[in-house]
Amino acid sequence: xxxxxxxxxxxxxxxxxxxxxxxxxxxxxxxxxxxxxxxxxxxxxxxxxxxxxxxxxxxxxxxxxxxxxxxxxxxxxxxxxxxxxxxxxxxxxxxxxxxxxxxxxxxxxxxxxxxxxxxxxxxxxxxxxxxxxxxxxxxxxxxxxxxxxxxxxxxxxxxxxxxxxxxxxxxxx
Numbered sequence: 001x002x003x004x005x006x007x008x009x010x011x012x013x014x015x016x017x018x019x020x021x022x023x024x025x026x027x028x029x030x031x032x033x034x035x036x037x038x039x040x041x042x043x044x045x046x047x048x049x050x051x052x053x054x055x056x057x058x059x060x061x062x063x064x065x066x067x068x069x070x071x072x073x074x075x076x077x078x079x080x081x082x083x084x085x086x087x088x089x090x091x092x093x094x095x096x097x098x099x100x101x102x103x104x105x106x107x108x109x110x111x112x113x114x115x116x117x118x119x120x121x122x123x124x125x126x127x128x129x130x131x132x133x134x135x136x137x138x139x140x141x142x143x144x145x146x147x148x149x150x151x152x153x154x155x156x157x158x159x160x161x162x163x164x165x166x167x168x169x170x171x172x173x
Contacts, residue, residue, distance in 0.1 A: 033082070035086060036077055102136075104121075104135045
């Protein structure tokens with residue numbers, strides 16, 4: 001009974017607001033490629049589709065073709081066999097497009113490193129728009145990372161040591 005209560009509370013808690021990302025469109029369409037590895041990061045991505053995380057309510061959804069995708073999500077280390085598949089998926093995506101690496105293996109090769117069959121991670125090979133570290137990262141880490149791409153930028157604090165824009169009372173003058 002405790003597990004069901006936790007799932008219910010997580011799904012309907014007041015803090016889980018449905019927010020539309022300020023990005024290229026809504027929902028942001030993700031195409032996932034698992035290039036190898038243990039499959040842990042892929043399972044965490046699948047968990048995003050479950051009710052407690054409400055991925056679609058947050059403005060994201062998976063698609064089955066890179067031609068329909070806004071972002072390519074890669075999990076697992078880049079293997080020599082999968083490198084052409086990743087390249088073909090990237091080239092099939094319409095511009096503008098983005099690359100998200102989920103998990104330690106996708107970033108730097110993780111526990112697989114580099115060898116005759118594994119080229120390591122994508123971090124040293126291409127420009128990544130979002131890196132989500134972890135082995136594996138939680139579904140909430142992934143969702144928070146995706147949301148961070150579409151949040152409005154936070155204004156930088158005044159670095160001159162004074163009060164920004166108009167004096168101590170904010171009245172200007």
